[in-house]
Amino acid sequence: MRILQKLRKFILGFPALLFACAGLVWMGVTVHAQLDEAKIDTIKQNCVAAQVEIQRVRYNDAAIRVNRGQGYETLLSKMINPLNSRVTANGYNEHASTLTTIATQYQKQLAKFKKDYDTYDDTLAILLRLKCVDKPETFYEKLEVARNQRLSLSTDITSLSQIINDYHAAAKKFQESL
């Protein structure tokens, strides 16, 4: 009976395993399709210099992260939170609700920005540690991942700017209602 159950599990699990293997092979083929031998040689020749440039980018990005992080935190602690408390304390409940909702969105987006930066920085660290001359395909793949993660950071900043503008608009509306 047990043997039959095991056999059944194997029969059911086999197609899934086959699909997973096919997926992995397909991913490998995709990267190889993009990179012919000549391109791989170019990457091997130039990737060490590229790593130096990536390191320089990493230093600059750290400064942007610290500057922006401080700026966002300051805006939240010195402007947004105090206004929310004051509007609530003065009994303007409807406006307080709107402002608090936007502030919550802002906090969520700020947390996402911080998390995305950590992920991006980890990828850069892997890229820099990688022996790219031995593993040019991996280097290329990781570079693509880093580029997409950087794009996410750019999107996060755009979203935060939008929320900041929304809060400004809501505060202005409140001012007009006074």
Place this chain on the structure above:
Amino acid sequence: MNFLIIRNHIEKHRLIFAISFSIILSLALTVLSIVLYNITGTSKLDLSRPGYEAAIKQLKKPESTDNSFSSDNSLNTDIMKKYLKNYQQQVDDLNGYGNFSEKVFEVGRLGLGVPLPAAPTASEQE
């Protein structure tokens, strides 16, 4: 019985045990603080690390003065007008801090000579 033997042994060599315990404790606390420094992400914001000297020079102090808004007292149009002005100043500071431009990983800049696949659009990312 064993406990008594150990206790007697410790009392005989109290100084050695005290020094050893201090060293082990300080090592454990050092390891703990380094682990916390790394896993909390603090290390990523620490620009005093070797190599980050240039990044320290890029740190900016806000142009706007300390315009903290009080969370007490009443509200009127003038107070809100001043608030919105200060808010905008802080937003202007933020806009001057640079962003994560996509161009830095362009092939020409990295000298790889191999184009990366087209980046996904914002909607695809979501």
